[in-house]
Amino acid sequence: MDIKVLGPGCRKCQQTENNVKEAVAEAGVEASVKKITDTMEIAGYGVFGTPAVVVDGEVKSVGKIPSIEDVKSWIQK
Amino acid sequence: MSHECCTPDENIMILACSGGSNVGQLTNQAAVELTQQGFGKMFCLAGIGGQLSGFVQSAREVPQMVALDGCSLGCAKAILEQASVPIKSYIVVTELGIEKNKNFNLNGEDIRKVVDAAKAARQDGVYVGKDTTDGAESCCG
Numbered sequence: 693m694d695i696k697v698l699g700p701g702c703r704k705c706q707q708t709e710n711n712v713k714e715a716v717a718e719a720g721v722e723a724s725v726k727k728i729t730d731t732m733e734i735a736g737y738g739v740f741g742t743p744a745v746v747v748d749g750e751v752k753s754v755g756k757i758p759s760i761e762d763v764k765s766w767i768q769k
Numbered sequence: 770m771s772h773e774c775c776t777p778d779e780n781i782m783i784l785a786c787s788g789g790s791n792v793g794q795l796t797n798q799a800a801v802e803l804t805q806q807g808f809g810k811m812f813c814l815a816g817i818g819g820q821l822s823g824f825v826q827s828a829r830e831v832p833q834m835v836a837l838d839g840c841s842l843g844c845a846k847a848i849l850e851q852a853s854v855p856i857k858s859y860i861v862v863t864e865l866g867i868e869k870n871k872n873f874n875l876n877g878e879d880i881r882k883v884v885d886a887a888k889a890a891r892q893d894g895v896y897v898g899k900d901t902t903d904g905a906e907s908c909c910g
Contacts, residue, residue, distance in 0.1 A: 738827070739827050
């Protein structure tokens, strides 16, 4: 599973990345979590704002910090 | 390292039908001018219609939005409804007394009227437009 956290690096983006990593650990799934900070690359996802979370190419959340439970619901099959 | 990078909650999403008539193009030009004035940010309605997840999810989660339709066919509204995007402030240009036609030489006064209506709609939570289309018009506004 491929997870990307989009955001140049503010506190909200960092918290989002932390929640994603914690959710992955709790769910026990195999996933790579990558932080995308390049604004042009972020723009390529068509998001209106950051932080945003992308799971296997699908944008799941935009402009807010998703909870750990939210992230788990996206990654648990 | 910490940046103040995240989108402010007060950022208003502006969506225009940008259709093939004077009123459709008035929504487009009004959206451009609203963006240039710093009122909000024009966003890509076509991306929502194309069901691209970044656009759809952004529209679903944005706290503030103004949607602009040219005519009562309501293409922008229909796209948002199909994508399960809650419609907040909304205007229909023909409801402002501007007649639909195919003259693309847009009138500055009409543009200002749409810009002002969008601002007022956002401020007052106004929903200007019929809930149902009457089918009387021939193409996407």
